[in-house]
Amino acid sequence: MSRSAHPAGPRHADVLPEGHYSAPPADLNVLDPKVWSRTVTRDERGVATVGGIGVDALAEEFGTPAYFLDESDFRARCRAWAEAFGKDADVFYAGKAFLSRAVVRWLKEEGLNLDVCSGGELTTALSAGMPAERIAFHGNNKSEEEIRTAVEVGVGRIVLDSFQEIVRVAHIAQSLGKRQRVQIRVTVGVEAHTHEFIATAHEDQKFGIALAGGQAAEAVRRALKLDGLELIGIHSHIGSQIFDMAGFEVSARRVVGLLAEVRDEHGVELPEIDLGGGLGIAYTSDDDPREPHEIAKALNEIVGRECEAAGLATPRISVEPGRAIVGPTAFTLYRVGTIKPLEGLRTYVSVDGGMSDNIRTALYDAEYSVSLVSRTSEAEPMLVRVVGKHCESGDIVVRDAFLPADVAPGDLIAVPATGAYCRSMASNYNHALRPPVVAVRDGEARVIVRRETEEDLLRLDVG
Numbered sequence: 406m407s408r409s410a411h412p413a414g415p416r417h418a419d420v421l422p423e424g425h426y427s428a429p430p431a432d433l434n435v436l437d438p439k440v441w442s443r444t445v446t447r448d449e450r451g452v453a454t455v456g457g458i459g460v461d462a463l464a465e466e467f468g469t470p471a472y473f474l475d476e477s478d479f480r481a482r483c484r485a486w487a488e489a490f491g492k493d494a495d496v497f498y499a500g501k502a503f504l505s506r507a508v509v510r511w512l513k514e515e516g517l518n519l520d521v522c523s524g525g526e527l528t529t530a531l532s533a534g535m536p537a538e539r540i541a542f543h544g545n546n547k548s549e550e551e552i553r554t555a556v557e558v559g560v561g562r563i564v565l566d567s568f569q570e571i572v573r574v575a576h577i578a579q580s581l582g583k584r585q586r587v588q589i590r591v592t593v594g595v596e597a598h599t600h601e602f603i604a605t606a607h608e609d610q611k612f613g614i615a616l617a618g619g620q621a622a623e624a625v626r627r628a629l630k631l632d633g634l635e636l637i638g639i640h641s642h643i644g645s646q647i648f649d650m651a652g653f654e655v656s657a658r659r660v661v662g663l664l665a666e667v668r669d670e671h672g673v674e675l676p677e678i679d680l681g682g683g684l685g686i687a688y689t690s691d692d693d694p695r696e697p698h699e700i701a702k703a704l705n706e707i708v709g710r711e712c713e714a715a716g717l718a719t720p721r722i723s724v725e726p727g728r729a730i731v732g733p734t735a736f737t738l739y740r741v742g743t744i745k746p747l748e749g750l751r752t753y754v755s756v757d758g759g760m761s762d763n764i765r766t767a768l769y770d771a772e773y774s775v776s777l778v779s780r781t782s783e784a785e786p787m788l789v790r791v792v793g794k795h796c797e798s799g800d801i802v803v804r805d806a807f808l809p810a811d812v813a814p815g816d817l818i819a820v821p822a823t824g825a826y827c828r829s830m831a832s833n834y835n836h837a838l839r840p841p842v843v844a845v846r847d848g849e850a851r852v853i854v855r856r857e858t859e860e861d862l863l864r865l866d867v868g
């Protein structure tokens with residue numbers, strides 16, 4: 406993850422401090438389209454706008470901190486994924502990245518399916534009208550109640566994650582007089598090049614059933630025997646924020662290998678494979694993510710080739726992008742509160758949010774970028790660390806970045822690419838009020854998830 410050190414000294418340091426940063430951009434006022442959503446630009450005053458609305462007006466109306474989601478960008482990304490994979494494949498948006506009822510309606514309208522991994526996500530999906538047959542239900546420890554609800558409403562598939570769950574889902578389905586469509590999630594033994602906490606296909610972790618040692622083949626054997634289950638395929642998800650296609654290719658090859666084993670042993674060709682999500686996005690200008698059509702091409706080619714070699718009909722492929730759809734579509738808008746230059750180190754810029762609205766920096770050492778958005782500035786670049794207002798020194802939003810040296814209390818700054826795993830992983834640490842999500846499109850802004858209030862907090866605290 407580490408980048409080369411910036412050759413010129415930052416403003417407040419003679420000695421360059423340790424950090425992950427490259428040289429400041431030639432012009433700090435430029436909002437790099439790589440990391441900002443598609444409609445973001447600056448107006449004639451130099452104020453950043455999204456969907457045609459200035460961030461000053463947005464801050465005035467909705468307050469800060471707040472997430473602003475570029476709806477037309479979200480829809481365009483859904484369409485790009487659907488078109489790249491075509492009619493013979495299915496795209497399931499991973500709701501864990503960010504889910505709300507508006508998002509469910511957009512997905513439905515754009516023809517995407519939905520992956521949920523809890524009863525709460527399932528309820529949200531159903532309450533916004535997502536047809537149950539377009540929902541996949543995941544999780545390594547689904548409760549009996551969650552399984553019962555999923556089977557009762559008729560979800561399109563449940564992804565089985567353990568030997569116990571094979572039996573549990575079969576029993577529940579049978580008791581309801583149903584036959585549930587299921588996939589088995591396997592761990593293919595790939596070391597995905599990403600943070601340890603978000604890699605999921607190596608064997609030593611909680612998800613899935615290992616291909617190694619014949620575990621997955623045994624799971625198939627058991628599932629095929631149970632009347633309550635209709636085994637439709639094999640699932641593999643290798644991790645998240647991955648740029649290198651090699652891991653997906655190995656995964657696809659190994660999953661097809663299992664399909665061939667199943668055919669040889671049982672005379673059954675399972676009709677589907679799901680290759681999960683995990684495609685990386687640009688958090689900084691140094692990141693170079695793949696486009697959906699490149700991913701679709703690579704996966705189709707490898708699956709086609711492997712199936713042909715094994716004499717299998719090509720199964721229907723599905724994928725589950727979360728971050729790659731919603732991540733780039735939103736930014737978090739903050740107001741600067743205090744500024745602390747630490748001589749010889751860096752300048753701490755404190756904002757009105759923090760680790761409660763973006764835990765990813767603290768949790769994964771994630772990298773983000775930041776820009777001054779309420780105005781432009783010709784001041785020289787200054788190395789900053791953007792921190793929140795929590796009672797925790799690890800409360801860092803952007804570890805190392807450059808802002809103009811005249812950044813001041815009252816300025817609005819924004820962190821792009823916070824659409825995924827920020828609001829969905831937000832907390833009430835220090836009794837912070839989780840920020841709203843505001844959808845912006847064609848000159849209109851509307852709250853799709855409202856800001857929490859102190860009354861909300863007190864209502865939960867029943868004394």
Ligand SMILES: Cc1ncc(COP(=O)(O)O)c(C=O)c1O
Nearest residue numbers: 499642645682683725726727728
């Ligand atoms: C099973 C499964 N599918 C899809 C995803 C979505 O991943 P991403 O948001 O990285 O595309 C995840 C999360 O990593 C997952 O666990």
Ligand SMILES: N[C@@H](CCCC[NH3+])C(=O)O
Nearest residue numbers: 501603645646765825826
């Ligand atoms: N929450 C993680 C990714 C895990 C995805 C869910 N399996 C992130 O922010 O990167």
